Amino acid sequence: QLFPDELRRDLRNYVKKGVSYVYPYVEITFHEYQVDNSFERSEAFVSIERYLSGNSSKRAKRLKANVIKGCKSVFLSMDENEEVTDEFNGIQIWWTWSKKIPQQRPLYSNHRDEEKRFYRLTCRREHRDIITNVYLKHVFDEGMAIALKTRQRKIYTNNKMNMWSSIIFEHPSTFDTLAMDPEKKKEILNDLIAFSKSKDYYKKVGKSWKRGYLLYGPPGTGKSSMIAAMANLLGYDIYDLELTSVRDNTDLRKLLIDTSSKSIIVIEDIDCSLDLTGQRKEKKKEESKEDNKDPIQKKAKEEEDKMKKRSAVTLSGLLNFIDGLWSACGSERLIIFTTNYVEKLDPALIRRGRMDMHIEMSYCCYETFKVLAKNYLDLESHELFETISQMLVETKMTPADVAENLMPKLDKENAEICLNKLIKSLEDAKEEARLKALEDAKIKAEEEAGKKKEENGEKEQENIGAS
Ligand SMILES: Nc1ncnc2c1ncn2[C@@H]1O[C@H](COP(=O)(O)OP(=O)(O)OP(=O)(O)O)[C@@H](O)[C@H]1O
Numbered sequence: 360q361l362f363p364d365e366l367r368r369d370l371r372n373y374v375k376k377g378v379s380y381v382y383p384y385v386e387i388t389f390h391e392y393q394v395d396n397s398f399e400r401s402e403a404f405v406s407i408e409r410y411l412s413g414n415s416s417k418r419a420k421r422l423k424a425n426v427i428k429g430c431k432s433v434f435l436s437m438d439e440n441e442e443v444t445d446e447f448n449g450i451q452i453w454w455t456w457s458k459k460i461p462q463q464r465p466l467y468s469n470h471r472d473e474e475k476r477f478y479r480l481t482c483r484r485e486h487r488d489i490i491t492n493v494y495l496k497h498v499f500d501e502g503m504a505i506a507l508k509t510r511q512r513k514i515y516t517n518n519k520m521n522m523w524s525s526i527i528f529e530h531p532s533t534f535d536t537l538a539m540d541p542e543k544k545k546e547i548l549n550d551l552i553a554f555s556k557s558k559d560y561y562k563k564v565g566k567s568w569k570r571g572y573l574l575y576g577p578p579g580t581g582k583s584s585m586i587a588a589m590a591n592l593l594g595y596d597i598y599d600l601e602l603t604s605v606r607d608n609t610d611l612r613k614l615l616i617d618t619s620s621k622s623i624i625v626i627e628d629i630d631c632s633l634d635l636t637g638q639r640k641e642k643k644k645e646e647s648k649e650d651n652k653d654p655i656q657k658k659a660k661e662e663e664d665k666m667k668k669r670s671a672v673t674l675s676g677l678l679n680f681i682d683g684l685w686s687a688c689g690s691e692r693l694i695i696f697t698t699n700y701v702e703k704l705d706p707a708l709i710r711r712g713r714m715d716m717h718i719e720m721s722y723c724c725y726e727t728f729k730v731l732a733k734n735y736l737d738l739e740s741h742e743l744f745e746t747i748s749q750m751l752v753e754t755k756m757t758p759a760d761v762a763e764n765l766m767p768k769l770d771k772e773n774a775e776i777c778l779n780k781l782i783k784s785l786e787d788a789k790e791e792a793r794l795k796a797l798e799d800a801k802i803k804a805e806e807e808a809g810k811k812k813e814e815n816g817e818k819e820q821e822n823i824g825a826s
């Protein structure tokens with residue numbers, strides 16, 4: 360034997376080293392499926408796909424359009440074997456993707472197309488460390504962020520089987536269209552943005568990353584619109600929790616464990632959805648309508664009442680959900696309660712720390728009106744604004760009603776006609792309020808007179824008895 364084994368091995372290593380010395384690049388490959396028969400696409404692959412679609416579709420010459428499930432826009436990616444160049448801190452990186460079609464088709468394969476797709480990154484050898492340590496993290500983070508931005512958001516509601524069912528969430532309300540005092544709006548906006556960025560802070564202080572808001576105010580003042588605007592701002596999903604169809608605390612817990620991070624959990628009308636204070640309370644507006652309901656509606660109402668009685672979710676169950684230990688599973692969540700009657704709520708439910716921010720949505724003031732006029736009529740100022748401003752001080756009207764008046768109904772209705780429509784309704788509302796006040800005063804006077812009469816009657820009786 361001319362070459363002993365050892366020598367041969369050394370020689371081989373030498374040749375390898377020599378070649379890699381001449382070849383000044385490093386290649387890293389990312390396969391779509393890490394394990395051959397796994398269903399799940401590798402997270403790295405998906406992130407790279409998104410990153411490159413966002414970043415380099417401008418640079419690639421041949422593009423491929425994809426529609427991805429659960430993603431709201433068409434997204435472009437480079438075509439097969441196309442190369443795109445990315446730049447990071449002055450370093451050049453080349454990306455390509457291609458696929459391998461295996462020689463032997465596996466008998467059982469989970470993938471629809473058996474080809475194996477992969478991305479390949481090429482960079483210069485001296486950049487290897489910065490690429491693997493910094494650049495790739497940047498790619499993954501960006502890719503995740505793009506995925507989050509372009510995904511279709513959902514609104515979930517709990518059904519009778521105690522599971523969430525969802526539909527696509529496409530509410531147009533935003534903080535621009537939301538009419539309220541600009542300063543208060545700014546405060547809420549800042550609060551939300553600060554929350555969404557403070558992952559590390561919450562970790563540092565040892566709190567789970569969530570925040571509670573209580574929205575209260577009369578019907579039609581924009582509480583639901585505010586929630587939609589929050590979801591749109593942060594890109595969160597919404598879980599609309601109907602407490603009356605949750606049977607007990609165990610079911611509540613199960614539902615909440617099933618929610619994902621980056622979401623808003625909403626309990627609307629908390630004062631009437633749960634027996635929190637010992638007696639059930641209904642919305643006033645519903646009570647007055649009770650008498651002239653048709654039988655079908657009445658039946659439905661009875662059913663609902665029955666449901667409510669069956670539901671054994673308790674205040675302590677709910678509080679546990681808000682800040683009990685297990686509420687820490689999952690993170691980055693907002694919890695929002697809405698109510699028309701804040702004074703009816705149990706103080707334990709709304710104390711600070713549980714509901715971090717109390718937001719009052721109130722009747723339309725001049726500032727609110729100005730936002731609505733801008734949104735609905737494209738008006739920044741008008742000679743009628745002055746009049747309306749004064750009338751809004753005297754008369755309570757909800758933003759919903761003001762908006763209704765400002766909306767042009769017919770094509771020929773211009774801004775001035777709409778403003779006059781609003782003035783007319785404000786006058787009507789004022790008159791109505793005046794009449795109601797008179798009526799109330801009359802009833803009160805009658806009651807008092809009745810009481811006096813009774814007292815006098817009793818006295819007379821006593822007098823008769825005494826004599
Ligand atoms: N502050 C507001 N800014 C913009 N639009 C508003 C505002 N308030 C109400 N509206 C309009 O009125 C409609 C009803 O408002 P919304 O459903 O948000 O009221 P709400 O406070 O949730 O009422 P409820 O207590 O009955 O649930 C909305 O679709 C919206 O168009």
Ligand SMILES: [Mg+2]
Pocket residue numbers: 582583584627
């Ligand atoms: Mg609402």
